[in-house]
Amino acid sequence: MRVRFRGVEVRETVLLHGPSGWGEFGPFVEYADEEAARWLTAGLEAAWGRWPEPVRDHLEVNATVPAVRPEQVAGVLARFDGCRTVKVKVAERGQTLDNDVARVAEVRALVGPTVSVRVDANAAWTVDQAREALTRLSAYDLQYAEQPCPEVADLARLRVLLARDGVDVPIAADESVRRAEDPLRVAREGAADLIVVKVAPLGGVAAALEIVAGAGLPAVVSSALDTSVGIAAGVALGAALPGLDLACGLGTVGLLAADVAARPLVPTAGVLTVADAHAVVSAADQPGLAGHELSGSRRDWWLERLARCHEVL
Ligand SMILES: O=C(O)CCC(=O)C1=CC=C[C@@H](O)[C@@H]1C(=O)O
Numbered sequence: 001m002r003v004r005f006r007g008v009e010v011r012e013t014v015l016l017h018g019p020s021g022w023g024e025f026g027p028f029v030e031y032a033d034e035e036a037a038r039w040l041t042a043g044l045e046a047a048w049g050r051w052p053e054p055v056r057d058h059l060e061v062n063a064t065v066p067a068v069r070p071e072q073v074a075g076v077l078a079r080f081d082g083c084r085t086v087k088v089k090v091a092e093r094g095q096t097l098d099n100d101v102a103r104v105a106e107v108r109a110l111v112g113p114t115v116s117v118r119v120d121a122n123a124a125w126t127v128d129q130a131r132e133a134l135t136r137l138s139a140y141d142l143q144y145a146e147q148p149c150p151e152v153a154d155l156a157r158l159r160v161l162l163a164r165d166g167v168d169v170p171i172a173a174d175e176s177v178r179r180a181e182d183p184l185r186v187a188r189e190g191a192a193d194l195i196v197v198k199v200a201p202l203g204g205v206a207a208a209l210e211i212v213a214g215a216g217l218p219a220v221v222s223s224a225l226d227t228s229v230g231i232a233a234g235v236a237l238g239a240a241l242p243g244l245d246l247a248c249g250l251g252t253v254g255l256l257a258a259d260v261a262a263r264p265l266v267p268t269a270g271v272l273t274v275a276d277a278h279a280v281v282s283a284a285d286q287p288g289l290a291g292h293e294l295s296g297s298r299r300d301w302w303l304e305r306l307a308r309c310h311e312v313l
């Protein structure tokens with residue numbers, strides 16, 4: 001990683017190659033096999049299966065700003081060409097609400113009033129903390145707040161409290177969808193205004209499409225910090241969604257210090273195209289692989305994990 005993101009400094013992943021092209025298997029290292037196995041299903045779908053037909057040929061993508069200091073924000077934004085939406089990480093462990101306010105204020109000052117700004121707390125706040133934080137951050141005009149609190153019931157309660165306070169910040173569910181036993185519960189309980197969907201944690205493009213249909217809420221497709229190969233699957237999902245009004249969090253290849261593809265899937269003029277994603281997945285080779293291969297015990301660890309997850313399927 002160029003800068004630390006969700007505690008990750010070095011991103012490791014496995015690329016699979018099958019008759020349909022390249023797939024990715026890169027569950028975060030702390031995930032147990034049962035959860036990681038869904039990521040394998042997604043990788044196998046990409047390399048051996050078929051994705052649904054696209055209904056659009058490009059997607060708008062958001063810039064993603066990790067929990068950096070305000071003086072680092074301009075440098076991060078410079079890596080996202082033409083993005084009209086910015087997502088800012090907040091509630092990072094070891095930081096304060098003042099740090100979040102300073103970062104979001106810097107983003108808003110740099111992008112001006114017409115760009116949309118959203119925040120992602122990764123389930124780090126209690127309801128009271130979220131209420132206080134979003135009340136302060138709403139001064140910077142937020143498009144939405146992603147997973148402010150961990151529990152579905154907390155999200156539902158927060159929505160009621162914010163409405164009562166007159167704080168207009170919609171709530172998006174991410175972990176409550178991708179890490180939940182029941183990904184539709186958040187929709188059933190009225191706990192979110194929209195959902196964030198990610199191909200790998202949800203077990204593939206087809207599975208994610210079903211969840212969006214079942215939820216009946218607007219959806220945003222986001223990455224799992226994948227290489228261009230995994231991002232291509234995200235583009236396939238975004239391209240197949242019947243409705244898509246918001247920018248997708250698929251611009252994260254620029255957060256990696258290096259990528260595997262000859263033409264990395266980074267947004268140009270704020271968009272990613274289905275044609276470019278298709279080119280990555282169907283390439284004969286991924287040239288970056290040669291420079292980034294794992295060896296020794298890390299390689300063994302991934303191969304053993306792959307085998308164990310395959311057993312779970
Ligand atoms: O949505 C984006 O802008 C980028 C992707 C992103 O934020 C994430 C990718 C991978 C892991 C997550 O912690 C994080 C997220 O929570 O959405």
Ligand SMILES: [Mg+2]
Nearest residue numbers: 120146147174
């Ligand atoms: Mg999130």
